[in-house]
Amino acid sequence: MPYLSSSSGGAASPPSGTTSITVGSGGSSTLTANTQTGACSIVLVDQSQTPITSTNYLNVNNIQIEIWTSGTSSQSATVGTLTYSGGSSGSAISYAMTLDRSGSMSYDSNASLEAAAIAFISGSGASDQGAVINFDDAVKVDQGLTTDKNLLISAVSNESTTSGLTALYDSMGTAVATAAAGSNSRKAVIAMTDGLENSSVNYTTTTAVINYANANSVPIYCVGLGSSVSASGLQAIASGTGGLYYYAPTAADIADLYNKISSALNSAWTINFTSPVTFTTGTTYYVKVTVTYSGGITASTIFTVTI
Numbered sequence: 001m002p003y004l005s006s007s008s009g010g011a012a013s014p015p016s017g018t019t020s021i022t023v024g025s026g027g028s029s030t031l032t033a034n035t036q037t038g039a040c041s042i043v044l045v046d047q048s049q050t051p052i053t054s055t056n057y058l059n060v061n062n063i064q065i066e067i068w069t070s071g072t073s074s075q076s077a078t079v080g081t082l083t084y085s086g087g088s089s090g091s092a093i094s095y096a097m098t099l100d101r102s103g104s105m106s107y108d109s110n111a112s113l114e115a116a117a118i119a120f121i122s123g124s125g126a127s128d129q130g131a132v133i134n135f136d137d138a139v140k141v142d143q144g145l146t147t148d149k150n151l152l153i154s155a156v157s158n159e160s161t162t163s164g165l166t167a168l169y170d171s172m173g174t175a176v177a178t179a180a181a182g183s184n185s186r187k188a189v190i191a192m193t194d195g196l197e198n199s200s201v202n203y204t205t206t207t208a209v210i211n212y213a214n215a216n217s218v219p220i221y222c223v224g225l226g227s228s229v230s231a232s233g234l235q236a237i238a239s240g241t242g243g244l245y246y247y248a249p250t251a252a253d254i255a256d257l258y259n260k261i262s263s264a265l266n267s268a269w270t271i272n273f274t275s276p277v278t279f280t281t282g283t284t285y286y287v288k289v290t291v292t293y294s295g296g297i298t299a300s301t302i303f304t305v306t307i
Contacts, residue, residue: 020047021291021299024219024244024264029287029303030185036275038077040065040289040303041085041186042242043264049246050260051267053084057294058269065273066288074288077273085268092127093265094145094182096175097156098168100193100225102136105162109194109225112251114156116258120190121152123262131178132156135171136164137199145182165199172220172237173203173212180216187218188243188265192254194225197233206233210240214304219243221261225254242301281307 024043031038044052052058065077085091097120099113121130132143132155143155168191175189203209213220219242222234231247238245244264246257271289279285283306290300 018046018293018295018297021045021052021293021297022049022244023289023291023299023301024221024238024242029217029305031275031279031285031287031305031307033279033281033307036278038065038067038273038275038279038287040271040273040287041268042271042289042291042301043244043267044269044291044293045244045264049244049257049264051263052293053267055084058082058291062292062294063271064290064292065271066290067275067277068286069283075276077275080272080274081270083270085270091186091266091268092125092129092184093186093188094129094179094184095124095188095190095265096131096133096145096178098133098135098171098175098189098191099156099159100136100166100168100195101134101159101162101164102166102195103163104166104195104228106251107162109251110162112254113192113225116255117156118153119255120258120262121149121156124149125266127184129182129184131175133171133175133178134159135167136162137167138164139167139171139174141174141178145178166193166195166197167199167201168193168197169203169205169209170200172209176209176213176216176218176220179218186265186268187216189213189218189220190223190258190261191220191234191237192223192225193229193234195228196230206236206240209237213237213241215306217303217305221264222246223248223254223257223261225251242303279307283307
């Protein structure tokens, strides 16, 4: 697929210290059948995973949309509007949180994980729907989607035993299915582990997880804890689904990363665009969003959308 650059649009230079950016979907792309109208929701963060929110450094001229179907070349869409909608009404999220309870999780790590997850739940919006999935070699949906924060907190705090192997990929698959069933238009999975996948039977590869998440338009935000974590696998899943990867060297770092995920999920940019082709029912489209941040720093993500 050819790379097409976009202009900086005369925006100001990026804030001092910004050396790279990452685009995560943080939501979904919607295409309207029998029209040329589309929209995307993205999250934009800098190298420290801090969300970029200022319109001083980003405008429509910094955005490029490419669209194609299987076996065809990409075509450029026309970007109409770019709006920052962080924390605004209508940006509620349906999320599923997977928590590693395998035997490698120490007491301190488990306690830090629970504290961070509870803080994340407590800080979520009133209309956000959450679910809690605890896993070792078995995957348990201990609380399905609900807006009741007390039920979610109970599902986190009442599962303190650590044992068994790590069915990480199966937990992600279950979380994707759970989040996808939510009534909010924005979906997300937040997956945490301290180790390696070694017990899944339904989703046994990163590719299987990525394909399933993309088929349901659910980005996966991954948190890896400690030195034994498989960073490459988590990074592949996060980038492949439009999510983000965070690394916590110690249990004490978990809370900060959950705060960054919360900020990212509540820092959405909405892009409306006009396609060069009319969208037809029954067709799968690939939508690539490329952001050239002021100063020439570039990143992109790809949505897979079936109408």
